[in-house]
Amino acid sequence: MKNYKISDNVIRRLPRYLRLLDEIIADGTKRISSGEMASLMGLTASQIRQDFNCFGGFGQQGYGYNTEMLREAVASIMGLNNGYTAVIVGVGNLGHALLRNFDFGSCGFELKAAFDVNANLVGDTMAGIPIYDSNGLVDYIKENDIDLALLSVPKTTAKPMAEKLCSIPIKAIWNFTNVELTAPGSDTLIESIHFSDSLMTLGYYLNGHREDHN
Amino acid sequence: MKNYKISDNVIRRLPRYLRLLDEIIADGTKRISSGEMASLMGLTASQIRQDFNCFGGFGQQGYGYNTEMLREAVASIMGLNNGYTAVIVGVGNLGHALLRNFDFGSCGFELKAAFDVNANLVGDTMAGIPIYDSNGLVDYIKENDIDLALLSVPKTTAKPMAEKLCSIPIKAIWNFTNVELTAPGSDTLIESIHFSDSLMTLGYYLNGHREDHN
DNA sequence: TAGATTGTTAATCGATTAACAATC
DNA sequence: TAGATTGTTAATCGATTAACAATC
Numbered sequence: 181m182k183n184y185k186i187s188d189n190v191i192r193r194l195p196r197y198l199r200l201l202d203e204i205i206a207d208g209t210k211r212i213s214s215g216e217m218a219s220l221m222g223l224t225a226s227q228i229r230q231d232f233n234c235f236g237g238f239g240q241q242g243y244g245y246n247t248e249m250l251r252e253a254v255a256s257i258m259g260l261n262n263g264y265t266a267v268i269v270g271v272g273n274l275g276h277a278l279l280r281n282f283d284f285g286s287c288g289f290e291l292k293a294a295f296d297v298n299a300n301l302v303g304d305t306m307a308g309i310p311i312y313d314s315n316g317l318v319d320y321i322k323e324n325d326i327d328l329a330l331l332s333v334p335k336t337t338a339k340p341m342a343e344k345l346c347s348i349p350i351k352a353i354w355n356f357t358n359v360e361l362t363a364p365g366s367d368t369l370i371e372s373i374h375f376s377d378s379l380m381t382l383g384y385y386l387n388g389h390r391e392d393h394n
Numbered sequence: 395m396k397n398y399k400i401s402d403n404v405i406r407r408l409p410r411y412l413r414l415l416d417e418i419i420a421d422g423t424k425r426i427s428s429g430e431m432a433s434l435m436g437l438t439a440s441q442i443r444q445d446f447n448c449f450g451g452f453g454q455q456g457y458g459y460n461t462e463m464l465r466e467a468v469a470s471i472m473g474l475n476n477g478y479t480a481v482i483v484g485v486g487n488l489g490h491a492l493l494r495n496f497d498f499g500s501c502g503f504e505l506k507a508a509f510d511v512n513a514n515l516v517g518d519t520m521a522g523i524p525i526y527d528s529n530g531l532v533d534y535i536k537e538n539d540i541d542l543a544l545l546s547v548p549k550t551t552a553k554p555m556a557e558k559l560c561s562i563p564i565k566a567i568w569n570f571t572n573v574e575l576t577a578p579g580s581d582t583l584i585e586s587i588h589f590s591d592s593l594m595t596l597g598y599y600l601n602g603h604r605e606d607h608n
Numbered sequence: 609t610a611g612a613t614t615g616t617t618a619a620t621c622g623a624t625t626a627a628c629a630a631t632c
Numbered sequence: 633t634a635g636a637t638t639g640t641t642a643a644t645c646g647a648t649t650a651a652c653a654a655t656c
Contacts (some may be wrong), residue, residue, distance in 0.1 A: 187647070191598050194590035199574055213613060222576075226649050233615060241614040242656040258594045259601030273495045277487035278589075287593040327600060352596050360413055362436075364632090372595045373587065375492075377409035379501040380472045381587045382566050384405050386541060387473030401623070428639060439626050439637090446638060454637040456632040613656085620649070627642075632635105 186234045193231055194254055196221065201251040213244035260288035265326045268294040268355075269341060270333035271301055271311055274356055278330065280307050289328060312337065321350055328352040335359055342370075400448045406444055407467055410435065415465040427458035468579050474502035479540045479566075482508040483555060484547035485515055485525055485606060488570060492544065507534065535564055542566040548571055556584075 197265050200221060203211065214225040221228075232245075240244045255261065266289045268275050275294065284291045295314045298303060302313045312320065320326070329345050331338065331353050338357035338382045345353055347365035355361050355372040363370055414435060418426065430438040435442075446452050446459075453459045453466045469475065480503045482489050491507065498505045508525045510516060518528045526534065534540070543559050544566050545552065552571035558566055560580040569575050569586040577584055 189647070191595055192591065195588065195594040196574070198594070215613080224649060226651095227647090230618090230648080237615060239614050240656060241610045241654070244613065257598065257601070259597040261602060262597070263599060264600060273491035278493040281487045282589060284593075287590050288597045289593065294437065308631065328596065352600055354593060354596060360410070362416070367600050369596060371592055373589065373592055374409070375496060375587065376501050377406065377497075378585055378587055379503065380409040380412070380474070381405055382542065382568060382583060383473040383476070383478060383502050384408065384471065385583050386478060386566055386591060387471070387476060389400070403623070429637080438625060440627090441623090443638065443640090444624080451639060453638050454632060455630070456636045458637065611656105613654105615654080616652090618649105618651075620647100622647080623645085623646070625642105627635085628640090630637105630639080 190231050190234055197228075197231075198251065198254050198258070201247055205247050205251060209247055211244050212247055212250075212378055215237070216244075255288075258288065262288055264289045264328060265324065266291050266328040266330060267317075267321065267326050268330045269308075269314070269317065269345075271296040271298070271306075272332060272333065272334070275330070275332035276306070278332065278356075282294075292324060292326065295320075299362055321345075321348055323382065326350065328354055330354045330356065331361075332356045339388055347357065374381065404445050407437075408472055410467050411442075411445075412465065413471070415461055415468065419461050419465060422463055424463075425458050426461055428453070430458075440451045451460055469502075472502065476501045476502055478542060479538065480505050480542040480544060481531075481535065481540050482523075482546065483508040483528070483531065483559075484545065485512070485520075486546060486548070488519070488562065489544070489546035492546065492570075493523055506538060510536075534560065534564055535559075535562055540564065542568055544568045544570065545575075546570045 184199065198215070200217065214228040217223070217228050218225040224243070229239075235253070235257055238250050266284055268279055268291065271279065271294050292308055293313045294306070294309050295317045296311055297314045301311045304311045321329070325348070329350050329352075331341060331345070333341050335357055338359040340357070342353060342361045342363070346363045346368040347373055349366050349368050352369040352371070353361065355370055358374055360375055361370050361372065410430075414431065428442040431437070431442050432439040443453075449467070449471055452464050480498055482493055482505065485493065485508050493505070493508055497515055505523055508520070508523050509528045509531045510525055511528045515525050518525045535543070541564070543564050543566075545555060545559070547555050549571055552573040556567060556569070556575045556577070560577045560582040563580050563582050566583040566585070568576065569584055572588055574587065575584050593599065
């Protein structure tokens with residue numbers, strides 16, 4: 181593993197490689213060349229080889245890449261076997277849907293608990309996940325050494341809650357609140373899913389600028 | 395409006411500008427310089443001026459930008475006033491949550507209807523939105539000239555459903571299925587929200603590579 | 609071995625940053 | 633007017649693509 185900075189562009193292609201590899205492994209494909217991957221994904225073979233060589237050589241000249249070995253290498257880079265732990269903060273419609281639907285395990289995370297202020301929810305168990313009172317959140321994170329908080333509270337409480345989490349500090353926040361969050365003076369990583377940014381981007385391309393999306 | 399290609403990087407910053415502008419307009423700020431925006435957003439003043447100048451000059455030398463004018467300019471570029479129409483395809487947990495929670499209007503879209511195969515849901519109205527049988531989806535889109543389908547069906551039906559939508563063709567698909575979709579031979583725009591890509595990226599940065607996220 | 613395909617260096621392309629003249 | 637800040641051109645930086653020697 182090299183020490184120089186690997187660009188975020190490369191990192192964000194890794195999950196796509198993983199997705200492709202899972203698909204072709206399920207089909208029984210044992211080996212693949214960078215050229216084949218390229219045409220399946222709409223990238224160049226050069227770029228794919230460059231990407232993997234940021235982390236070391238996973239291929240073999242004249243042969244290509246062993247799909248299962250490559251899959252394991254990418255999984256390991258992404259920390260999929262690190263047993264990260266997560267909690268959900270805010271069990272409204274969206275938190276609820278993610279709790280029930282989202283496969284944390286396939287991303288290397290174990291969902292341990294959920295937290296809400298709503299007394300009607302507190303004490304319940306949903307899909308095997310206990311829902312606790314938000315008052316106990318900070319202590320729970322400290323005591324159980326939780327890595328990540330999925331933040332799905334209402335917009336109005338997003339910033340104070342994020343600040344509280346950063347001050348623990350928790351290692352990472354996965355932000356679904358559609359509020360721009362920063363972690364000044366804290367090491368907490370913040371990764372946001374901004375639904376509206378994504379939809380507005382589509383609005384732009386629908387707005388007569390469709391030449392070149394995808 | 396220029397005719398050369400504007401990069402996707404620029405487009406994806408526009409919603410962030412909009413978010414900032416909404417925030418400072420709410421605070422009563424009437425004008426702002428590129429330098430002030432830059433420090434609030436962690437960008438450079440140069441980049442901000444370059445971004446806006448892709449679409450024409452919205453500022454005034456010696457003064458800066460009028461926040462409300464700039465907000466309107468960005469909104470117009472993103473097509474926020476175009477009255478786009480949308481339907482939800484698949485009313486499971488996630489589709490349900492988006493139907494109830496997500497503010498389509500603030501992105502320039504009007505949610506018209508939802509579709510599902512589940513007979514228990516068909517005929518209901520949720521948050522003012524009727525739920526119809528999926529059998530009627532294609533006709534509904536054609537007859538009502540729907541611009542966008544939010545795709546939140548189970549993984550297994552994602553590809554065939556996407557193909558069906560592309561063959562109409564619908565103008566855009568907003569893909570929440572976590573399946574890689576393409577629209578070969580069709581003009582349909584596809585924009586995907588891959589939750590797991592986002593979470594795996596966090597996994598990477600948690601995995602001892604934290605130097606430089608954000 | 610000959611053919612294929614990687615790993616890696618070099619060339620190109622595009623995006624960001626810096627600089628500054630124009631101008632409000 | 634003088635000061636401030638844009639719009640825009642030029643310089644830099646980084647990412648992608650091309651080329652090819654290494655090697656399985």
